[in-house]
Amino acid sequence: LSDGTELPASAVVFAAGVRPRDELAEPAGLERAARGGFLVDERCRTADERVWAVGECAAVLGRCYGLAAPGYRMAETVAGQLLGSPSAVFPGADMSAKLKLLGVDVAGFGDVHARTEGAMEFVREDRAAGTYGKLVLAPDGRTLLGGVLAGDAGGYGALRTLLGRELTAPPELLLAGARTL
Structure with a gap:
């Protein structure tokens, strides 16, 4: 030393x-x-x-x-x-993670910052419910590259299994029904 x-x-x-x-x-x-x-x-x-x-x-x-x-x-x-x-x-x-921060469920997986060239972000925020969801999609708009969930991370497991695959439903439905996926 x-x-x-x-x-x-x-x-x-x-x-x-x-x-x-x-x-x-x-x-x-x-x-x-x-x-x-x-x-x-x-x-x-x-x-x-x-x-x-x-x-x-x-x-x-x-x-x-x-x-x-x-x-x-x-x-x-x-x-x-x-x-x-x-x-x-x-x-x-x-680097995927599902956490509870100060009592709020938070999850992130894949390319959460949309750094992939041509990536598109689909965001759904419900201020009344205190939830936020973002899906990062490939330039084709159909392949899931990553996402972020806050307030309700119930859909984390199901969404994470779609990583790198074609979406099974439109992004707005995946985020709206994230709890029941």
């Missing part, structure tokens, strides 16, 4: 908690990603071959995931390497 402390060749260091402490990277002589997190490669390894990072404190190839499922996949990657599979790599992760 930067303070001169030597780690044994077989040392494994890990941390768990609610807040990632990536400010510890610099004193340890490790690099941080531009937007935070210990910078790691596709094997979740830092520039120091003896140190891996997983979960919210890790920035795989510069990207922090911030969800539990990707953290589990990172841990599997590191475990594979420690058990003798040096070719184990983090394959990326599904």
Whole structure:
């Protein structure tokens, strides 16, 4: 480490908690990603071959995931390497999530920001009911690329199964009936 402390060749260091402490990277002589997190490669390894990072404190190839499922996949990657599979790599992760934030159901899946070239957004908002839904469609207007639900995320599971597929009904009906899909 930067303070001169030597780690044994077989040392494994890990941390768990609610807040990632990536400010510890610099004193340890490790690099941080531009937007935070210990910078790691596709094997979740830092520039120091003896140190891996997983979960919210890790920035795989510069990207922090911030969800539990990707953290589990990172841990599997590191475990594979420690058990003798040096070719184990983090394959990326599904960033879909269904959460309850301050008592409000929220879900997002796929291309939530409509970053796909030519993508179209269909939005349905019901202020009286306190619900919002957005479907992101491919340029053909029929293929689901992503979506966001807030206030009522009941249709999350069904809509997520349509990701990358042709819609089974018009977008307004899918969002209006999201609870009963």
